[in-house]
Amino acid sequence: MPDPGLRSLAGIFLRIGNLTFGGGDPTMAALQRELVERRGWLSAESHGLIYALARVTPGTNVLAYCAGAGWKTGGWPGAVVAVLAASLPSSIVAYLLIAGYQSMEAIPWARAAMSGVAASVAGMMAAGAILLLRPQWREGRRVRSAIVAAAALVLSHQFEWQPVPILAIAAAAGYFWEEQ
Numbered sequence: 001m002p003d004p005g006l007r008s009l010a011g012i013f014l015r016i017g018n019l020t021f022g023g024g025d026p027t028m029a030a031l032q033r034e035l036v037e038r039r040g041w042l043s044a045e046s047h048g049l050i051y052a053l054a055r056v057t058p059g060t061n062v063l064a065y066c067a068g069a070g071w072k073t074g075g076w077p078g079a080v081v082a083v084l085a086a087s088l089p090s091s092i093v094a095y096l097l098i099a100g101y102q103s104m105e106a107i108p109w110a111r112a113a114m115s116g117v118a119a120s121v122a123g124m125m126a127a128g129a130i131l132l133l134r135p136q137w138r139e140g141r142r143v144r145s146a147i148v149a150a151a152a153l154v155l156s157h158q159f160e161w162q163p164v165p166i167l168a169i170a171a172a173a174g175y176f177w178e179e180q
Contacts, residue, residue, distance in 0.1 A: 004041050009074050012087040013066055017086025024062040041073045148173050
């Protein structure tokens with residue numbers, strides 16, 4: 001495998017780690033395309049091992065992948081550079097956004113604007129939920145879908161259950177309750 005050098009490694013992780021949207025899987029897919037297919041810095045086998053290990057680590061799987069890929073291509077310095085390049089810029093932006101929000105909390109028009117943003121986010125989340133439920137409604141599973149969705153909402157909001165037990169109960173309900 002060619003030695004990419006820390007500067008090139010930092011550039012790849014900086015660009016992909018901070019400009020890829022959609023969460024961890026799209027980011028790791030973009031890194032796989034760049035590191036394995038385009039540059040040949042990792043073999044497909046190394047990528048597969050790093051990806052699998054990153055998926056079982058607690059916390060942020062993307063940073064675990066960055067650390068593994070950086071270590072494999074550049075040793076410990078590569079791991080540090082990859083993790084910092086992928087996380088530091090977005091961390092700074094998040095800090096600045098939080099600081100800006102906190103400094104504007106006392107301003108009435110800014111507080112009103114944030115209230116509008118929060119309401120629009122709730123609306124977009126509801127629209128996403130409708131998109132997820134729509135295929136079930138079309139296939140005639142309306143009663144089951146409505147009850148499972150309502151139960152998940154109550155368990156999450158009223159009883160503060162964690163997502164994994166709710167998803168397990170929903171999977172069991174879907175498996176055992178076949179609606180005609």
